[in-house]
Amino acid sequence: MSTPTPSLEDFTREALDFVGAHQKRATHDASLEPTYSVLPEKPREVEERELAEALAWRKTTFDAGFGWVDGPGAHGGRDLPPAYADAYRGVERLFDVPDEAYTRFSVGILCPALLEHADPALAAEMLRPLRRTDLVACQLFSEPGAGSDMAAARTRARLDGQEWVVDGQKVWTSGAHYSEVGLLLARTEPGSRRNAGLTAFLIDMDQPGIEVRPIRQMTGGASFSEVFLDGARVPDHRRVGEVGQGWSVIMTTMRFERAVIGTDGGIDLVLLDQLARLARDEGLGEDSATLDALGDILVRGRSAAAMTQEFLARANGGPGPEMSMSKLLLTDNLGRVAQTAHDLLDERMTVRRDPEFAWHQLALSLEGLRIGGGTDEIMRTIVAERVLGLPRTPVPAAAPTKRSL
Structure with missing residues (x-):
């Protein structure tokens, strides 16, 4: 007999009780050294400790039935609709859970790609240990x-x-x-x-x-x-x-990667809070140009988030090429965050002193995000050709060789 589907409200309460029993509520601790890099770059001993914490947390959530909320029951999932998975991610953002960057590819990108392309024997062998992070x-x-x-x-x-x-x-x-x-x-x-x-x-x-x-x-x-x-x-x-047939496997994987990057916890809006605090500390909290820049980032971030949620709500067969727009808008808005920080700090942004240098780390690491999952140029081509239906970009003719001259 199948288990009845709980209401979204009951599920969310269940998730709050579970995460709250294991993790502390998220708070902003001004005494901690700030880091705004969008790529994890930590000393080896810190990385090893955080990796162990992330793997332990993934195992705990999986064993409690929260490790693959919308995944198939045959591989340890709960067979719930995607909205329930979104609700669980929203609950986790309220708490100081371990950094999921260490397991993001295994859990959020590779597993759904294997669901589409792996044969039953390989899926049975790999999906559960990957999702539980027995394998990374x-x-x-x-x-x-x-x-x-x-x-x-x-x-x-x-x-x-x-x-x-x-x-x-x-x-x-x-x-x-x-x-x-x-x-x-x-x-x-x-x-x-x-x-x-x-x-x-x-x-x-x-x-x-x-x-x-x-x-x-x-x-x-x-x-x-x-x-x-x-x-x-x-x-x-x-x-x-x-x-x-590896190309189709890779394209599916990239599609899920772009979806993960495009829905990366609203990192642009999280950084906006820190940027507003910086503006106040610099005595520019009421400056009209600064307020315009902050408001522009806020509107763009919330609009992109609403658009992405609409894409995901319609994506019965998994995220489509339109998720390239989500990734583009995220990297664009993070660029605006970095530029506004530079406008506030000027040359002090490059001085190796916190908290100013943390904004410099954002500006440098952002270039990696522009490349990861496909460059901005590739994303624009995908949007043009596969979302808007514009003509394909002509392939340049090969240059003549000496022999043909």
């Missing part, structure tokens, strides 16, 4: 010389019996150094071009033939890594989808 995953898409153009992937995988042997290099991978598995895009058909001949795999990261090297960024942190694959192996049963 990373994304192995981008490559040197290709960047956001994933169709230019040159990492190769060749079949050797029941295993694929992988050689190549990936770059800009978040969380590679603590992940157990990676969603890998590799070229499995020699001589294939662009998005043909690509296949997706779930490859074990802790094996001979895989080396992870941190990339030092201009912010001073190293939240991304480059990954070298030299004879690494992945069993054929860890293949996601059919051979040569």
Whole structure:
């Protein structure tokens, strides 16, 4: 007999009781060192502690029935409508829960993509441990010389019996150094071009033939890594989808990634509160130009949030290409936050002294968010072609070679 669906109000009360029994209410502590970076960049000892806390919290929520509110019961979910998942996320924002950035790809991006593309055996093997974070995953898409153009992937995988042997290099991978598995895009058909001949795999990261090297960024942190694959192996049963059909798997994954970024807890509006406090501290709390800038950020942030909620309410089959608009509007509004902070602080924004330097970290880390999940330029192309139905961008003709002259 199926369990009756609780009312949204009863579910929300249940969630409040559960989270409140484990976590403290969120408060603003002015004594803490501020950090406004939109990318996690923390000392290794802090990262290790926060990662352990995040994994423990995900396991607690999963075991209590809140780990996959709108997920299928066969894989540990509760089979509730998406509105219930939104309600639970709203409850968590009221409390100081562990940072979900460490598990965002595994939980919010990879799992729904596997639901669409993994065969039943692979789904049964991977979905529950990924959602409960018994396994943590990373994304192995981008490559040197290709960047956001994933169709230019040159990492190769060749079949050797029941295993694929992988050689190549990936770059800009978040969380590679603590992940157990990676969603890998590799070229499995020699001589294939662009998005043909690509296949997706779930490859074990802790094996001979895989080396992870941190990339030092201009912010001073190293939240991304480059990954070298030299004879690494992945069993054929860890293949996601059919051979040569990896492009559809990757596009689904990117669709969910853009949805996650576009609904990232209203980070622009959270930072707006800190920006308003900065304006008051600078004696510009009543300045008309400053108030105009703050009001513009507020209106844009709330409008984008309402638009995104409407997109999600209509997305019965999962988020569509219109979520690219949500990501664009978020990065644009965060850029306005950073610019307003610069207008208030001027050259003091680049002085290594808190709290001013925290705004400098926002400005620098924002460029990573503009790239992650697809660059702003790619997002605009998707909106133009797939949302507005405008003609596709012409592909430039290849330059003539010397032989053809």
